[in-house]
Amino acid sequence: MRFFKKIFPYLLFLSLPLIAQNKISKSWVADLGNDFYKNPILHADYSDPDICRVENDYYMTASSFNCIPGLPILHSNDLVNWEIIGYGIDKLEPDSIFSKPQHGNGVWAPSIRYHNGEFYIYYGDPDYGIFMVKSKDPAGKWEKPLLVKKGKGLIDPCPLWDDDGKVYLVHAYAGSRAGIKSLLAVQEMNAEGTKVIGQSRIVYDGHDIDPTIEGPKFYKRNGYYYIFAPAGGVSTGWQIALRAEKIFGPYERKMVMAQGNTPVNGPHQGGWVVTPFEEDWFIHFQDKGPFGRVVHLQPMTWENDWPVIGVDKDNDGCGEPAMSFRKPKTDKNYPAATPPESDDFNSPTLGLQWQWNANPGEWWYFANPQTGLLSLYSVPVPDDYINLWDIPNLLLQKFPSDNFTATVKLTFRPSTVITGERTGLIIMGMDYGMLSLEKTKDGLILSQIECLQAEKRGKEIVNEKRTLTDSTFYLQVRVSPEARCVFTYSLDGKIFKTLGKPFMAKEGKWIGAKMGFFCSRPVKNNDGGRVEIDWFKVE
Template sequence: MKKLTTILGLCLMTALPAIAQNYVSKVWVADKGDGTYRNPIIHADYSDPDACRVGDDYYMTASSFNCIPALQILHSKDLVNWTIVNAAVPYALEPIEAVEKPEHGNRVWAPSIRFHNNEFYIFWGDPDQGVFMTKTKDPRGTWSKPVLVKAAKGIIDTTPLWDEDGRVYLVHAFAGSRAGLKSVLAVCELNAEANQAITESRIVFDGHEHHETCEGPKFYKRNGYYYIFTPAGGVVAGWQLVLRSKNPYGPYEEKVVMAQGKSTINGPHQGAWVDTTTGEDWFLNFQDVGAYGRLTHLQPMKWVKDWPVIGVDKDGDGCGEPVLTYKKPNVGKTYPICTPQESDEFNTLTLSPQWQWHANYNPKWIFLAADKGYARLYSYPVVKDYKNLWNVANLLLQKTPSNEFSAVMKLRFAPSPKYFGERTGLLVMGLDYALLSLENTKEGLILSQNECKKADKGTPETVNESVTLKDNTVYLKVTFNKEAKCDFSYSLDGKKFQKLGKQFQAREGQWIGAKVGTFCTRPAIVINDGGWAEVDWFRIEK
């Protein structure tokens, strides 16, 4: 039943409804219900995941690049069942230089989340600006305004370490595209508040000879050793490397502790070591699968002679292989199955937390009519040199949640009667994109299936097939198969769907997987007001 008070402007997550904590996907559940789980534990693009345990709670975050809310926070009790509980940067990444243009692939790279002295910290590297940090006492509450800890072009993938003597160290990598150097790791020291670098960075490891593209370092200390967990070899075919030393600045010994081996899981690396209250060790990492993005895996881990072994070490050489299925972590009790949120009925005061805009948020884009159960997206002018949707900011999108699913939405379009060219629809976004486009034209409402190849290069859309609609309420659907090929269809009654256009091969975006969602735009003309699209619901189904 759709109720609650209508509210204008509260369109990003500030507090999640209790029901969201028990969301269970219809298309991908990792918990098999028999004491075991399957990988990926999250079949969605949470790239470069990092996590920490506080008591019996686990919190995870991941790269969000240009998408807002940024730094989504996920919570789990057992490392298998996760739900989205917040976002550390809900509205805008600063400094705001391009408010209404997506900065594809920029901004938030490979964050780390840590708990120290009763506070949660997230550090991340912005490849064009430097190292940022935000903190909070409550990960479900408000996070502090991000501060620039170390200004530098090309510093990425940052992790702090608080030592027993009170000193604070930060490990990081370099982005070759900005720094002119990659495949090396460096350490600097921060002040006691961890909000300012107090030394220059010192390179502590060079991976050029045997570990090209070492990056994503995570800093830990155990049994007197400083450990840097760092992936190498690239995201598609790489491996997990671990370095250890008695000094934070080295010299470091090295050991490959997980590689694909004979498994079917490519590039198993970059993630977080966590433990349980019962003394087990586990490793959260990602797997790059192309259009579906970088999926989150959970691997068993153990310590042998002060070296970690990740995955299953079948031949006893100290290097494990990733697992597809395994027994669940022993966390002392059993918790209910849940998954990250996917569908949205738009009957609460906030958007469901899986939604992200493609750029910094503008409150003029959306109105949540929670008492009536819809989200109204106002048509917003595209840029004057508009070529396609690649540089449109007000795309409301979410990660793909499985390798087989359908996204279905009920939409009512109310364009302005004063002019033509406003449009809305159902969108699959990436370097190539495709959509069902509902547009008001001189001939009336036209529903078309369009696609755009090489959108990032400015290529215009092409129309594959179109129909004229008399009714402004329509149901739109896209179905993905295991190869990320998409079929589009529409319905006038929500029951019988008619295929429209041709099959589309989804592609990843810039450092992110393909995303699915909606939008509402109008031409770049000067007017006082425009029309809107009302999304009654958006559902992920089999």
């Protein structure tokens, strides 16, 4: 009993993050609570989503580019309410490259499938080729990425296990690396799905009517092979379906969803899933600029062996996105669920909402469940440092909606022998804005800073600053549907004062804007200071 009393507080600390992760978002919930849902089902940046079903469970993954951990794994029982359960990649290889921010590179457009008791994810790295990871437990450890097909510009892969035991891979080409785009290719793989064999063959040329066709997903139904793919560009395109009686074609083509009279621009790539009740549904994304590539759920039907995605109001066989619809049929009513946003930092590991800007160092943080504090240690800036675009130790999470307030309580503990150490609350994209705490020779300075064209090595601009004597602060940002960010601060957590001027958030490289923290120092001495983060709340 004495031992139990001793460890009970620690066990309680471990249980708190699990409780926190079950909390429902205060900024966006797609489940309307009346057997209907609203789109997007995830008002956050889950670009290029794909989906598979195993019995009554649905699993989704998405592009993660340079963000680590990568390949988010989400779970749902009803296609509307989703939670993050893990990641498919702990770090990107080679580490010598991805230990530095590689904005827009890394993991592109994955596909997720379940076959013979194992989960497979195939994804393209546009600079190295097509990779595969697999696991028997989607919430557990995934095997190290395996190179299936080497080459530059090979993107958006998806496998198909055929009825005769053969395995095939469809993929697209990135013009920036391959020197060609608007083409889809199919190639056979070995029985294990670990290596391509035979000759790759172009099966569709979209240059004339489907420019920039990409993101193909491979299916088979009623004797037809189907390739679902978006064309026409991320923010201006449409969805097509290709079908053929043979794996290498020839393929017929039909447009199956377009924007129509809706505000859902794009509607871009995604995946088809069939429920246990034989209902067909399709997830896809919409590019909302600073708010990211958000995920929609559409009803789907079949007419003459062609899919119709969304709502076909004029009965022409091409649907348009539904803004609200009845929920998919399920075996029971499942409670509302959303990915985690707020964090009390009571776990010995980082919450699943957090990702680094590059492969992290082992000593960058300490999550202490006994104190409930997350310590971020100051990391030396690169030799060619200009701004935070090139800082690897940004700890960030996605915008959760287009209207929210984020507040952090933190204590800055800079080194006593270093000046220039900084920490703060940041809104990060190709432009960034932040509240920065910096130790200077004149004391602790709180500044509202913006950096325009950060990816082009733009300089930081200080809009307003204060000299303060406290070390504990409440930093806050309010984000409006126009992506307007207003920064405020408080010394007591009650009265907040605006600092600087509004900042207009901007998307990153292929991703939405993100929010989070950093801690850096300008020298490479053997030790530095830290920031202790007590909690982070999103409302």
